[in-house]
Amino acid sequence: MAHVRLSHVTKTFTRHAGRRLARQFLADWRRRSGGDRYTALEDVSFTLGQGESLGVVGPNGAGKSTLLSLVAGLTAPDSGQVEVSGRLVPLLELGSGYHPDLTGAENVRLNAAVMGFTRRRARELFDRVVEFSGIGESIHEPLRTYSSGMVMRLAFSTSIHVDPEILLIDEVLAVGDQAFRAKCMEKVFEVQRNGTLLLCVSHDLDVLERLCDRVIWLAGGQVASYDRAPAVLEAYRQHVGVKSGPSPVAGP
């Protein structure tokens, strides 16, 4: 059975990663200190199994995206265990890996392969992906001629049709126009009904309320609260000063 289990996971990053000089690198290596570090996540534990959906809320920089990267296995924790079993699809940043000079169709095929489709499944699902995206004939035009909304629609359609057992969603439900957004939500609910586990980061608390059983509230890399969705969301709303119900500042 598909499940995700994190126990006492801590993740730190080196400051200035990627632009250090060899001199500093050697100094750090000699001291074995790893240099100037900051903690993105500290002692995070949760379990997700059996058709559950978990939401993640928190201010920018609280460690929400880091959490999803860890679950996706894109980055490794400094301590603690990340245990994932099942076909996992991360929907972290729509349109990443898409190339403007390739046509929509070529991009769909490429990303189908990247997300783990087999050649045959990619062929089978191609028409459904294109139909869902509503791109129509433009599918054979280079991606650079698309509007940004169209790119997002195509990217969402490809990802959602991969048929995941575990779906990680990072702020990608606010895609395209109102009609397409509603279609996306409907599709996510359908995927959820079919037993896919959801791990969903969003600033749209109403979306989380509809989608998730439980919610983690992250603050400064630590779990501030982890409980049933209505309770955590209510507390979070009060904390950030947003009234319940449709709110003017919902969304990213």
Add this chain to the structure above:
Amino acid sequence: MWRRDYFFLMAQLVARDFKIRYRNMSLGIFWSLLNPLVMMAVLTFVFTRLFPGNPIRHFHVFVLTGLVPYGFFALAWATATRALLDNPSLIKRVCLPREIVPIATVLANGVHFLIQIGLLVLLALAAGYGVNRYWLWLPVVLGLELVFVSGLSLASSALDVYFRDTRYVVDSTNLLLFWMVPIFYSFEAIPAAYHTFYQLNPIAAVVLACRNVLLEAKAPPASLLTKLTFVSLAALVLGWGIFARLKRRFADYL
């Protein structure tokens, strides 16, 4: 467990590289022929007209047997070194075996390599060199070059994530190699003291083996093949090991 279709994935990534490079150019695929042809013409002009009296027969074919394997190596290594930094989204946003990214870049260059090999064979036949059974060594030797470049690229692309100067080291090494590989001079012109050095340099070894087969109609010497095999496999094992060690923190540094 979820079985990925790695072949499909690799084919798509190679096709992507290939399409992106040529899609917006009016000459398209001919660019991969034009570059070695221009180099061949210039070097032939210099070494037969400006410095006349060159004893090497069919100098243009001779030079091309050097240029094609060298050109593939230099370009594949240089572009594969940048592959991870050029595709941060493939590392940070999607789950896939990361080794595939630099290797796909090498293979995409391999497609051009094949086209250029075709050109080389054509020019050799046109110059009157015949087909012989030693041609069977060509795929072996060129395959070993592919193995060598892949190993080197795994190491250098992983290092380039942490030290972005790696690419400049690679570029300089390539420049140096143009002179250290017998492209426009023959192996016989090299003093015997340096012969081992040339045979241990895999690119020089590939060039020499190609000349043995195409121009001299004989099998490459066993000593050369052994050294080439050993160095290529060692590079692959080492490169794979370095990549495996460094890949854990790629996402944090991109």
